[in-house]
Amino acid sequence: xxxxxxxxxxxxxxxGQLIQGTVIQHMPFGVFIDIGEAGVLGLVRIVDFLDxxxxxxxxxxxLGKKIAAIVYEYGLVEDPQIHLxxxxxxxxxxxxxxxxxxxxxxx
Amino acid sequence: MMDRLSPSMTSTTSVxxxxxxxxxxxxxxxANGFNPEDFPYLPDQPGHNGLCxxxxxxxxxxxxxxxxxxxxxxxxxxxxVETYQLYFEPLEVRYDRRGHLGCERKELLIPHSLxxxxxxxxxxxxxxxxxxxxxSITEVKP
Numbered sequence: 001x002x003x004x005x006x007x008x009x010x011x012x013x014x015x016g017q018l019i020q021g022t023v024i025q026h027m028p029f030g031v032f033i034d035i036g037e038a039g040v041l042g043l044v045r046i047v048d049f050l051d052x053x054x055x056x057x058x059x060x061x062x063l064g065k066k067i068a069a070i071v072y073e074y075g076l077v078e079d080p081q082i083h084l085x086x087x088x089x090x091x092x093x094x095x096x097x098x099x100x101x102x103x104x105x106x107x
Numbered sequence: 108m109m110d111r112l113s114p115s116m117t118s119t120t121s122v123x124x125x126x127x128x129x130x131x132x133x134x135x136x137x138a139n140g141f142n143p144e145d146f147p148y149l150p151d152q153p154g155h156n157g158l159c160x161x162x163x164x165x166x167x168x169x170x171x172x173x174x175x176x177x178x179x180x181x182x183x184x185x186x187x188v189e190t191y192q193l194y195f196e197p198l199e200v201r202y203d204r205r206g207h208l209g210c211e212r213k214e215l216l217i218p219h220s221l222x223x224x225x226x227x228x229x230x231x232x233x234x235x236x237x238x239x240x241x242x243s244i245t246e247v248k249p
Contacts, residue, residue: 025154046173054178055176056176073204083203
């Protein structure tokens with residue numbers, strides 16, 4: 001993938017957008033998500049599942065499971081990944097955008 | 108080159124970077140350093156990009172977050188600022204836009220070719236919150 005294509009993908013999936021995908025791989029540091037884009041994977045890092053407490057790989061969503069998460073960062077063009085936030089607070093903020101002060105600064 | 112990177116080299120200013128080892132890795136890293144086989148490059152397999160991830164000098168909080176899951180402590184590697192600026196600063200990328208004050212946090216994506224540079228410096232294993240030093244290696248294998 002070249003830089004232009006990567007920037008096109010980033011425009012298609014802007015920070016703060018909710019996207020869905022299928023869990024395709026478990027890693028110690030997180031899970032990879034097939035978001036339906038050739039050459040691009042979503043990644044929910046292990047630290048981005050819970051607002052509080054200890055997340056462990058044995059609690060990852062099962063392979064093949066469809067999940068939704070919020071776009072919050074992008075990897076490098078050499079390893080194009082969209083980093084996703086699956087914390088309850090981020091999902092709630094997207095689904096129920098309360099007026100006033102935000103609880104998180106993620107999205 | 109190795110003289111320049113000697114850990115005995117005195118420096119008035121140092122830089123420390125941090126890594127939360129994955130389960131079962133802290134002893135390996137402390138004993139043998141960071142080696143390419145620990146970070147395989149398998150282009151057809153997601154998550155095996157051949158890079159060793161470190162939290163940036165001002166962003167220990169990243170390692171602390173992973174440490175909460177991994178429960179292996181945090182490895183700190185301290186080097187002189189000149190070496191950091193020459194080899195590692197160019198590897199800094201944005202980790203996120205969060206952090207305690209909503210500012211950018213940075214991580215380092217270290218390729219195999221620079222692991223020998225990294226291994227030339229002393230490292231220590233600390234508790235997640237940094238309050239206790241668990242183990243320290245100041246003598247580095249040549």
